[in-house]
Amino acid sequence: MQRRRVVVTGLGTVNPLAHNVDDFWAALLEGRSGAAPITLFDSSRLDVKFAAEVKDFDSTAYLPRKEARRFDRSTMLFWAATQQAVADAGISYEDGEPGAERAGVVCGTGIGGIGTTQDQMDVLAERGPSRVSPLAIPMIMSNQAAGAVSIGFHLAGPSTCTVTACAASANAIGDAAEIIRRGVADVMVAGGMEGSVTEFAMAGFNSMKALSTRNEDPTAASRPFDRDRDGFLLGEGAGALILEEYEHARERGADIYGEFVGYGMSADAYHITLPRPGGGGAARAMQAALDDAGVDPVDVDYINAHGTSTPANDVTETLAIKSVFGDHARSLAVSSTKSMTGHMLGGAGAVEAVIALKTVSEGVIPPTINYTTPDPECDLDYVPNEPREAPVSTALSNSFGFGGHNVSLLFRSLRATT
Template identity: 50%
Template sequence: MSDRRVVVTGLGVITPLGNDVKTFWKNLIEGRSGVRLYQAFDSEIYSCKIAGEVRSFDPVGVFKEANKFHHSAEQDLCTSTRSFEEVAKAKALKEARRSDRFTQFAVAAATMALSDSGLDIKTIQRDRFGVLIGSGIGGLQSMEDETKRLYARGPSRVSPFTIAMMISNMASGVVSMEFGICGPNMSIVTACATANHSIGEAWRIIKFGDADVFLAGGAEATITPLGISGFSAMNALSLRNDEPERASRPFDRDRDGFVMGEGAGILLIEELEHAKRRGASIYCELSGYGLSSDAYHMTQPLPEGEGAARCMKMAMQHAGVNSGEIDYINAHGTSTPIGDICETKAIKLALGSSAKTTMVSSTKSMTGHLLGAAGGVEMAACVLAIKYGIVPPTINLEHQDPECDLDYVPNQAREQRVCIAINNSFGFGGHNATLLARRFPG
């Protein structure tokens, strides 16, 4: 098992900072915020009116792009009166209507990652190719829409696709169907740790020898009336409605809660020799994965960060690195009063004296918190930090909390070689997940 090494060869992101990797990265290192007054629904009666929404997203175009990977079905339907383009558009429209927004995001990011990797799925064993894409909540918008229809028009008017659109595993299922991927396929639900767990378990399956390639990550679309109301009732969301771009402020003294975000982050990872044989361009090696439970509280982390620290230590042990070798940590850093302090303590526990000299930043300061998709998007940021030698900043860090006393790369990106990066994600229920990536060759 330990002899099989895993590398990252493709990235796909749909985010409030852009719907492609290049735009996302440019905005990230320029310190731009994707948080705005949300447009998904009328915010008048809601206390929180801000979110990191995905803009200019075309779900029909997404499925048309995905369908290019296998033209045969559309070609078979073409007739003298229906062109290939007409058939492809009709098929994509039908698929988009039958999918919740989180699934649409997943298909878009998976298509992007597959294209970026240069992998020709026609030339590989599809039963050795897996999909592991999770979602913290799943099809919340579909649930709300169909509940309204049920109460307004009766049970006979509820869509037959209701359950399929709601359930969290459907992102992984639809991606596998879109590309004809027949290997291991499942979905993990661990709240905000979902994407990291998904990538980590895909890594484990490849190392164990049951697959050679995976599309792995997370997708989320919960900027809905119920989503905003539920988190607001917990007093979890920032209410800095008059300054949306300054609302997400991890590790800042004046932070008042997180900002909801949406999108998807998916990586294409594969076994090293498999990647070499096809001449793949390798971003970095994925060499460590840690997971743990706080076993403490439904929504709050352990006060001293012991659970998260165990998680980071496990990832370092898997990778065979010590704390002094970590260059950069992409923090969970949600901008909540308790969470940021607890993560700071966890980093100190895990890294010891090296914590003070390790760069830490929270890209949620720009994207908002993408919940189950957060780890996928933030892992992409780690991969790009290694590739380009630039660490993205924590913006809005104007008055650093005295209890958050590490180097959070405040407000401006930093050009510095990154050889080893850690990505932290911690979720409600006490779920902790850490990924460790290193420059290739390691």
């Protein structure tokens, strides 16, 4: 029996560059940075005082205040992205409708409601246990967003959550596609988010020496593959995709961005935060995605890199790409859009999947900005500083998470697959 095919029929995002896909795409092609001094809290105690925040986010544009205030910021970001993706796909369900049992959600996040955790821990310390909010637990739990989307959009099929750090929402997309392939559902909301620009999270990442400390020039801080990179730019944001079984999409005449063709996963099995030197784990994830799709490495046109701008990741990922693609590694385009968005952690995979699908449907590759000084150890074509028009029929998106989780997603244009 032929495997059920999965296509993408809706996209949504809220991120440091924009509050919708069209504005986001325009910002990426302009090469704009989302970095700025922190506004969400008083950063005076921190060493690093900038981040890539979602700017001027008004939750009441998406929900009445009565409901919005019961969501952690991270949940609210995913809700907003989902609302856009659902509208884009033109699909909706009533409560209890039979088709709704064939629709579900997989939402990934690194940590869920860390902002609420910090707020309520402060309440506990300052005012005691009797003043901890009854909403604290539902807002903190990492699956709040999956639950909220299932409830709000009446999705009564599979509803679950992936929590694999910076690979989380890439896992969510892959897992959701597998659910459709297995025949359990026809439509899945898939993606994820992070809302962790908080003092506590920044302090933790800073203590790990993971963050760029370029306080004097925040927009130049995220410089993946550049020799002078010094750590990642913390971002926040959400991405949501509507994955749909191909025939289901065709029957209702849906517009299709592209086909989800490959899901690759591996573990470094090496260290809780450092990538395995040599990039063997990352390479196996990319190879697994190609194998899943039955796609030849030479057919890949573009890789949206994990590209965090940390000294370790960018070298390791470069080595991994070279080991999988051989000579073709020099002719394909690789860019890190984290140079603009910052690292949205659990939301990164989904937002970058949105980008991969846009490159496939638009034929333009967004650049790696802030690329000024080549690193001899990073010697691929990183699409430096300027977007590039190029036909992209097949795009790979990498996401690697603390814990050694490696995920690669492969998307193709329908013209390449049919």
